[in-house]
Amino acid sequence: MGENCLADLLGRSVSLSQTERDALGRLVIGARQYRRGAVVRGERQPSSEIYLVQRGWLHCSLLLEDGRRQIIRLHFCGDLLGADTLALDEAADAIVALTDCEVALIDRDAIGRLFVDHPRLAALLFALQQIDRVMLMDRLVSLGRSSAQGRIAALLLWIANRLAQNDPATDGRFALPLTQEEIGDLTGLTAVHVNRTMRVLAEQGLITREAGKIYLPDKPRLAQIANFVERKARFDLGWLPPAR
Amino acid sequence: MGENCLADLLGRSVSLSQTERDALGRLVIGARQYRRGAVVRGERQPSSEIYLVQRGWLHCSLLLEDGRRQIIRLHFCGDLLGADTLALDEAADAIVALTDCEVALIDRDAIGRLFVDHPRLAALLFALQQIDRVMLMDRLVSLGRSSAQGRIAALLLWIANRLAQNDPATDGRFALPLTQEEIGDLTGLTAVHVNRTMRVLAEQGLITREAGKIYLPDKPRLAQIANFVERKARFDLGWLPPAR
DNA sequence: CGCCCAATTGAGCTTCCTCAAAGCTCGTGG
DNA sequence: CCACGAGCTTTGAGGAAGCTCAATTGGGCG
Numbered sequence: 001m002g003e004n005c006l007a008d009l010l011g012r013s014v015s016l017s018q019t020e021r022d023a024l025g026r027l028v029i030g031a032r033q034y035r036r037g038a039v040v041r042g043e044r045q046p047s048s049e050i051y052l053v054q055r056g057w058l059h060c061s062l063l064l065e066d067g068r069r070q071i072i073r074l075h076f077c078g079d080l081l082g083a084d085t086l087a088l089d090e091a092a093d094a095i096v097a098l099t100d101c102e103v104a105l106i107d108r109d110a111i112g113r114l115f116v117d118h119p120r121l122a123a124l125l126f127a128l129q130q131i132d133r134v135m136l137m138d139r140l141v142s143l144g145r146s147s148a149q150g151r152i153a154a155l156l157l158w159i160a161n162r163l164a165q166n167d168p169a170t171d172g173r174f175a176l177p178l179t180q181e182e183i184g185d186l187t188g189l190t191a192v193h194v195n196r197t198m199r200v201l202a203e204q205g206l207i208t209r210e211a212g213k214i215y216l217p218d219k220p221r222l223a224q225i226a227n228f229v230e231r232k233a234r235f236d237l238g239w240l241p242p243a244r
Numbered sequence: 245m246g247e248n249c250l251a252d253l254l255g256r257s258v259s260l261s262q263t264e265r266d267a268l269g270r271l272v273i274g275a276r277q278y279r280r281g282a283v284v285r286g287e288r289q290p291s292s293e294i295y296l297v298q299r300g301w302l303h304c305s306l307l308l309e310d311g312r313r314q315i316i317r318l319h320f321c322g323d324l325l326g327a328d329t330l331a332l333d334e335a336a337d338a339i340v341a342l343t344d345c346e347v348a349l350i351d352r353d354a355i356g357r358l359f360v361d362h363p364r365l366a367a368l369l370f371a372l373q374q375i376d377r378v379m380l381m382d383r384l385v386s387l388g389r390s391s392a393q394g395r396i397a398a399l400l401l402w403i404a405n406r407l408a409q410n411d412p413a414t415d416g417r418f419a420l421p422l423t424q425e426e427i428g429d430l431t432g433l434t435a436v437h438v439n440r441t442m443r444v445l446a447e448q449g450l451i452t453r454e455a456g457k458i459y460l461p462d463k464p465r466l467a468q469i470a471n472f473v474e475r476k477a478r479f480d481l482g483w484l485p486p487a488r
Numbered sequence: 489c490g491c492c493c494a495a496t497t498g499a500g501c502t503t504c505c506t507c508a509a510a511g512c513t514c515g516t517g518g
Numbered sequence: 519c520c521a522c523g524a525g526c527t528t529t530g531a532g533g534a535a536g537c538t539c540a541a542t543t544g545g546g547c548g
Contacts, residue, residue, distance in 0.1 A: 046480075048483075062382075064385070064471050065471065068389055069389075070385040070388040070389045072381050072384055072385070083377075084377065084378050085480070086370065086371050086374050086483065087371040087372065087375050087378075087479055087480070087481070088374070088375070088378065088475070088478065088479070088480060089478045089479070089480035090478075092378040092381060092382075108483040109482075111483060112484055112485045113485065115359070115363035115364070115370075115485050116363045116485045119359035119363060119366070120359070122359055122363070122366055122367070122370070123355075123356060123359040125370070126330065126359075126366070126370055126373070127331040129370070129373050129374075130327055130328050130330050130331040130332070130373075131331050132377070133327075133376070133380065134328050134331075134332065134336040136377065136381065136384065137306065137316050137336060137337060138306075139384060140380065140383060140384050140387060141306050141308070141314040141316070143387040143432065144431070145308055145312055145432060147503075147504095148503075148504070179525085179527090180526075180527070181526080188387065188388030188389060189504075189505090190504075190506080191526090192504090192505075192507095192527095192528085193503090193504055193505070195527065195528060195529085196504095196528090196529085197504095199528085227309065229306075231332070234333045234334075235331055235333070236330075236331070236332060237331070238353075239292075239352040239353045239355060239356040240356055241356045241359050391535075391536095392535075392536070423493090424495065424496095425494080433536075433537090434536075434537060434538080435494090435495085436495095436496085436497090436536090436537075436538080436539095437535090437536055437537070439495065440496090440497085440536090443496085
């Protein structure tokens with residue numbers, strides 16, 4: 001992510017005019033650094049900003065009364081998050097730093113002005129939200145209909161794809177800065193069962209764990225276990241209004 | 245839903261100018277009727293329209309290779325659905341009629357024009373998408389962290405709330421036009437286990453089933469089992485641009 | 489009346505959870 | 519440099535929740 005991170009993000013989908021790039025640059029009103037474990041925005045907390053990940057991993061999650069937790073999703077570099085407070089007066093989920101990270105801040109009122117000044121960019125944001133929604137749907141299916149092996153396989157495949165997308169140069173091995181507890185909170189399992197399940201996956205040659213790095217030697221078979229649907233990012237944005 | 249159904253929907257959140265109401269009326273390019281079981285839009289099918297439910301119940305769902313199914317969510321009167329094809333060239337999920345129903349059709353290109361002509365309405369649509377996303381998140385938590393009893397309790401509470409919202413005059417009893425198979429597909433359970441679980445809920449006095457109607461006599465206790473978080477629709481729309 | 493689909497019930501089994509106890513790793517302070 | 523924690527991982531044993539397969543019942547409709 002360069003200087004104008006939001007323009008870099010939207011520029012992946014459509015080519016932007018200089019006017020548009022400048023407008024996106026003005027949306028960002030600052031940046032913050034967080035340490036692993038820091039709470040960027042708490043559940044039920046009001047907030048007038050949304051966030052764009054610049055570096056590191058974060059998650060958003062909900063706590064249950066009994067202290068258990070469900071992690072809704074992971075966020076990597078380039079993800080826009082926290083938009084629920086555009087509609088609600090309190091955040092629905094907590095946003096937490098999984099690794100040391102940096103997020104850019106985007107002012108809510110500036111988003112409103114973007115809708116007036118740059119309808120095409122607003123429409124593009126709308127479209128990106130749809131992609132995000134589809135990902136949530138896929139996760140819902142995973143939790144509802146897959147076994148422990150399937151859920152973990154889906155999670156690892158999804159992470160591997162996202163990392164490869166952000167950095168196509170990697171060899172497929174990636175560090176996984178998640179505890180088994182956190183993997184359990186992502187997949188709706190207990191940490192103990194995550195441990196056993198990952199051992200089984202490793203014994204079957206579906207994943208390898210060396211030097212703290214994960215590798216997926218047989219993605220097709222993993223994808224089958226995971227009921228994984230690769231969503232090609234084949235955008236269909238013909239309906240977007242013209243640029244300004 | 246009256247003549248200008250989209251205006252009725254958005255008018256719940258903000259007060260609309262006549263110009264805006266007219267613009268929303270022009271978005272709707274027709275309506276269609278479906279019989280129970282009819283497929284409004286198939287999975288992986290391209291589509292250039294989105295839908296607004298006028299009457300009846302629908303669901304959107306994904307099929308797995310082995311024939312199992314996960315129903316992502318239910319849609320009632322006033323719900324806007326199918327917006328994933330604003331970003332993708334193929335629908336992610338199928339939209340199926342659960343009862344005889346009627347849906348209004350909204351043209352995709354018209355949505356694009358709305359972003360240019362009525363930025364406030366576009367922003368409002370964006371905000372409503374966030375509400376929708378939060379509901380998906382709550383469902384994700386339910387599937388990930390609740391027992392069978394909890395998942396079914398959450399589903400019933402959510403349905404009861406939605407129906408009461410659409411028609412505040414009811415006495416709390418409602419017809420549930422879902423088979424136990426469908427409830428299973430919603431909650432990630434088998435039909436057999438749905439049956440047993442609902443019997444237990446009935447034995448505990450948490451639900452009653454008479455004359456085909458469901459009633460929830462003890463919502464607080466049900467909500468506790470369900471880990472149910474009532475999301476007050478307390479909108480915070482101060483960031484919206486001015487009306488036109 | 490017969491048929492079809494949904495609901496119900498039983499029996500046995502698999503998956504995942506709970507509780508508990510070791511091991512491992514890495515940073516910190518003596 | 520080493521001992522000590524703290525947090526994470528790993529393993530075991532037993533139990534609970536939910537699944538599968540199969541059979542039966544019930545209700546609506548031609």
